[in-house]
């Protein structure tokens with residue numbers, strides 16, 4: 001069974017069609033996961049109940065829930081009470097749409113690895129929002145990552161090597177992080193890395209493997225420092241930095257690592 005569908009090969013129409021569909025899926029899943037993250041954090045049951053306006057509580061119809069389009073059509077207001085609907089959710093819908101398109105376009109094919117990455121991106125957006133808003137990474141999201149990894153392992157070209165690489169990275173890299181943060185905690189006399197961050201690292205490493213895992217650790221630190229500099233706060237949510245680093249490693253990691261190895265190789 002051939003599980004790889006090449007993009008940009010000969011059928012331009014099919015490629016454009018797939019990229020447009022990818023954008024739509026990205027927007028829909030962003031809409032779903034931002035709502036889920038919100039509900040998980042406040043302890044509401046995320047599997048039940050229709051979406052409702054946060055101001056007037058009116059149940060939203062399907063027409064009110066079309067990602068991006070509904071918000072634009074209603075000029076960013078609730079149809080029933082006129083309360084402003086924050087632009088943030090719409091921005092994330094557009095962002096995830098483009099992230100989906102970029103993931104497909106850069107991979108130049110639809111295969112199990114790329115579909116796994118898309119699913120992972122949705123979960124990472126959810127837990128990043130939860131961490132950003134409430135400084136908590138709900139275990140449910142980490143469990144979802146674990147389940148996605150287990151489901152997709154069997155579809156990878158070399159299952160055994162992929163699984164071994166992932167598990168090794170998930171043990172070794174968080175281990176290094178724990179050791180470094182223990183030293184830092186002693187030196188600075190404060191807690192530097194939350195347990196949630198370490199667990200998230202371990203879950204991400206399953207997907208990245210060892211080489212891309214090291215790259216992820218490096219990128220997450222750089223992005224984290226940039227966030228600290230921008231926000232001017234001493235303590236920031238680290239999950240968004242880890243998530244962005246993981247996505248960059250998965251989508252561009254091969255290219256970045258090749259560049260690095262050809263540089264040091266002369």
Ligand SMILES: [Zn+2]
Nearest residue numbers: 053056078081
């Ligand atoms: Zn309303």
